[in-house]
Amino acid sequence: MNQCWKIAVIGSGPAGFYAAGELFRQQSWEIKVDMFERLPTPFGLVRGGVAPDHQKIKSVQKIYSRIAENENFRFFGNVEFGRDIFQADLLEHYDAVIYSVGSPADRELGIPGEDLSGSHSATEFVAWYNGHPDFCDYKFDLSAKNAFVIGIGNVALDVARILAKTPEELAETDIADYALDALRASQLEDIWLVGRRGPVQAAFSPAELREFMELAEADVVVEQNVLELDAESQQILETDASNDTKKNIEILKQISLRDVSAKKRRVHFLFLSSPVEISGNDKVEKISLVRNQLLKREDGSLAAQPTEKINEAAAELVFRSIGYHGQPLPDLPFDQKSGTIPNECGQVKDPENGNKLRNREYVAGWIKRGPSGVIGTNKQDAVETVHRMLETFLNEKMEAGKNCANPDIVALLENRKLEYVSFADWKLIDVHETEAGQKQGRPRVKLTSIAEMLSVIRQKK
Ligand SMILES: Cc1cc2nc3c(=O)[nH]c(=O)nc-3n(C[C@H](O)[C@H](O)[C@H](O)COP(=O)(O)OP(=O)(O)OC[C@H]3O[C@@H](n4cnc5c(N)ncnc54)[C@H](O)[C@@H]3O)c2cc1C
Helix, strand or coil: CCCEEEEEEECCCHHHHHHHHHHHCCCCCEEEEEEEECCCCCCCHHHHCCCCCCHHHHCCHHHHHHHHCCCCEEEEECCCECCCECHHHHHHHCCEEEECCCCCEECCCCCCCCCCECEEEHHHHHHHHCCCHHHCCCCCCCCCCEEEEECCCHHHHHHHHHHHCCHHHHHCCCCCHHHHHHHHCCCCCEEEEECCCCHHHCCCCHHHHHHHHHCCCEEEECCHHHHCCCHHHHHHHHCCCCHHHHHHHHHHHHHHHCCCCCCCEEEEEECCEEEEEEECCCECCEEEEEEEEEEECCCCCEEEEEEEEEEEEECCEEEECCCEECCCCCCCCCECCCCECCEECCEEEEHHHCCEEEEEEEECCHHHHCCCCCCCHHHHHHHHHHHHHHHHHHHCCCCCECCCCCCCHHHHHHHCCCCCECHHHHHHHHHHHHHHHHHCCCCCCCCCCHHHHHHHHHHHC
């Protein structure tokens, strides 16, 4: 084989690694992959999003580490696209670029009081408890008695569960040490999960719901009338509801029939409600929720329609968890509404230039399709992108290079005085963290500042 494609991948989450894995499966060409990641640590939301008490899910990192062992793979951590390295650099050194930068921002509620102290996004809280360096200095007032989590998808359930768990339950995980300390002092008594539609429309998965029945010091509360479904929802449940929805309703029934014991905390599932205002003098004191009814849309789905009925409740902490949102990258088109980079099967297209396709720029993962789906969803997604890219190379008669030496990007990074982190360097952090974890019977004790991470690498090298 004497023809070689050189590909840059931006972002080391599931989409980036699945794209690299698919590139290495190609037999017709040799393919070199250089992956750039803004943090010194790889794996995106698998490290910084997936809940610390869901370690089994995090084991997918082993698959990504195997991909990283390929001799044609190089990792450049602590290098941010748009700050340290730019589109022009990449197009000069590589045949094509795959942007797989995820959706790091959050969607806002758009209601009064959302900016009060004590009102946060789930994005911030999740990144904080997972030790993401950008969020380790955040403060959450856990002297609060009542917390409201707005939204009722799996991320909202993660947030409520972490708030509800005891320090002992959390101490077995790799939750950031400062978060464990803060949660140890938590005074929370009631945590409310608020969904705008009914239980049949809820987006959480049965496994996540079931976990609430096993909490050591928190009861789960589902009012029985929640399960008195409206006629349309009942019909959906009996005809075309997914197995997951049927299981969810079954579990909610079991929960509603259980006696509420006298545990320290309660997690309440509140359906058919939307926040209309968060209020307080200089911090959150109260939340106003409107009661919704379900209204059939033209396509047959059920939408939440506000009624006149508004309930007010004491609240000192509010977390909005209504979805993540992508952020624009320099020199790339961006669709503000969907928070994605416009593309056709992963190939970037320019809406401002007649939707012209860019032959050397591609996207994968959340920045391509929006923030939905589980880790595995990013595999098909990345495979589609890689195939589209290789087909474009053929169709456009682009020529693979004869020179298979590594792209000379190291010189550029060094010229810019960037302290980049290789995959071998990351493994030094990994060993440091897991050894510290072993001493405490935990999977790892995370380093949470970039300076600390770089210092560990310097010491161990
Ligand atoms: C809170 C939460 C919990 C979840 N839990 C689960 C779960 O339990 N099970 C499950 O299957 N799925 C779960 N998911 C979904 C799963 O994490 C996503 O499907 C997946 O991570 C998306 O992959 P991605 O590669 O597109 O983005 P990401 O995982 O976000 O990776 C993007 C990477 O790009 C890097 N990056 C961003 N900008 C730049 C830049 N400018 N330059 C260089 N690098 C950059 C980021 O640092 C990051 O490492 C969860 C998601 C969230 C938010």
